[in-house]
Amino acid sequence: MCFLRAVPEFGSRLRELRRAAGLTMEQLAEASGVSARAISDMERGHSRAPQARTLAALATGLGLDPGQLGDLEDVARRRRAHSAGRPRLCEPPRAISDFVGRADELDRMRRHALAGLGPAPVAVVHGQPGLGKTALAVRLADQLRDRYPDGRFYLDLRGTDAEPMSAGDALVRLLRALEVGPRRIAETDDERSSQLRAVLRERRCLLVLDNAGSEAQVRPLLPSEGESLAVVTSRRVLGGLAGVERIALAPLAPHESAALLRAIAVQAADPRAAAGVEAVARLCGHLPLALRIAGTRLATRPAWTVEHLVARLADADRRLATLTTGDIGVATAFALSHAQLSKPARELFRRLAHVPGVDFAATLAAVLTGGHPDDTADGLDELVDLGLLQQSGPDRYRFHDLIRLFAEERLRIEEPAGTRAATAKKMSDWLLETAIVAGRWFEPGYGRLPDGWGGPVALGTAEEADTWLQAERANWLGAMRSAARGGQYQLVVDVAEAMHWYSDKYVRADYWYEVYGMSRAAAARLPDRRQEATHLNYFSWAATHCARRPGEGAEIAMDAYRIAAGLGDLKEQSWALRYAGDAWRHGGMPERALDAYRRATELADRAGDHDGYIQLRPGIARALIALGRHEEAIEECAATLRDIETRPVAARPELSARVSAHGIAAESLAESGRWAEALREAERAMPYAVEFGYPGYLGELHLTIGRARMALGLRDAARPALRKAVELLDDLPHQRWRQLARQGLAALGETA
Known part of the structure; x- marks a missing residue:
């Protein structure tokens, strides 16, 4: 005997009432809003007794009086009580009571469910491991329980397993959960898929299809028409599914991360622990799984403080091990995706751990593997698709902090030390050689690509060179650090030299202090003392203009002056006095700066350093402005512009001198109240300033x-x-x- 027919009273009573009202199933369906298929299933005992909302709709359609409705409700209660002990298939898991955040994502899915137009709504929640995709889907199912009176069903498709659940098995499970008797379930997968769509078309159900592995696995399970909703979660984007609402999950916001930790562990709720909670959230990368594990470890160890947990997590080599509790762990979650990678993608994944910066372009990834760019692009797509890499721009990628640690762990396990060192050096050398080529676009003696250069990066113009240097700054800077540690002193000096004129474009950027600090130290290890003086000068410039330490800048410049004087190098003496003048002017000593600039001008003239000479004249004008000598400053600017026409000055120094001369003259004219002249001078300077950048x-x-x-x-x-x-x-x-x-x-x- 079929279990569902053991208590037929509700179906019989509903049929009696319908016939007494003189209604067919179709007429009752129209009057109540409950589908004819659902009414048929209820009358034949093929479904459970309806929930209160559906029961009220049927009563309205039948025109029942309160007494008749009460009798029908009693029968329905007995029916539900009898079937309560029967195991229900595909029951949603327990919702998380301390769920935090995701308000926008939940709102998007609710609006999608309520849109009411076109095919049955389907939402795909995707993202890297540990983002809480399942928790979000279950949360939505809990919030929408009243909207889906015909049931909420959950199915783990095991998409990250070595053998995911087949679409056929999934169809059988869902049909059984929807109370389609075993004998009525179709024979083939295509027929079962059609059967599932037919059942869902007549009901209002919510399906949570969790952990989907592919489009082919999940496509047969989706409703086609009607008011049912399917929420699919996957580490993959599932781009082959058309007409779905895609919800890409990101890590939690910092305040949400802190709220989750406070909800789990009493130590984190102490206001005095706020700084420590913030540190834990940051070290967890704001990843919900990591935060939940960290919070649980804290909550189950009452003797621990938040600072204790911070200390544990601060050890990068042990962080993934710390983020493990019971049978769950962050590394375990990552490993499920890693196991699905092809062999080339695994190599690419671990070698990307060598990248020193936060993000990188596909060309750098190709350098790490030595593979063809097309193959590298396929590997990157595979990593993105499995949630092990994030795309941060059209051609840029980045790791989540914890996934980077996992990649570093795989690198140590899967490649010997010699291979790791060779790969890292190959990457660093390529980055620094490319940086030299790009930087030299801005040097007076270069301003073009070297003959025969055929690198994979587009550097055919100064603009392309600038774009690459800015996009890959963290990476070539990291490569400089590696070269300095490895004793490649001349390479470090060569990179910094190539950046000398380029750095003027970003004069206030603080990273130049590190760049020229490294080159100064490297030059001191080389036998050429002129290089040492030169890079001391560059470091002085960075200390004054970038680190805003004019006192330090002046001391460094005078060290350079002493070395240059000992060598009899007039050019470097001039530059040293110029940088000392900058430091004194910024340090509030314009008179001393003016004297240094004028001495530097004489030395540059004697040395035939026209580029340096033309750069000094605007400095004199700046010092004169600081001394309130505006007319003299205006004349100095005019003299600068005349000198540009008579001296053989390279393009970049000329551009810098022109914009400075016009701009300083405009400022002096404004300070003198000569507004019309100031306006003309400033407008004259503007095209040069735009070009300089x-x-x-x-x-x-x-x-x-x-x-x-x-x-x-x-x-x-x-x-x-x-x-x-x-x-x-x-x-x-x-x-x-x-x-x-x-x-x-x-x-x-x-x-x-």
């Missing part, structure tokens, strides 16, 4: 243009210039200029 020059010029237009009564024209000045100067240390720009906007009734 340094935000400080552009910000200063927009400020002068805005102030001049204000003074000339052109208030509407002044507004956009002042806004741009505030935007450009916001991250730069030009406090006085920022203040002037904000004051100008305030006078126009705006706040910056």
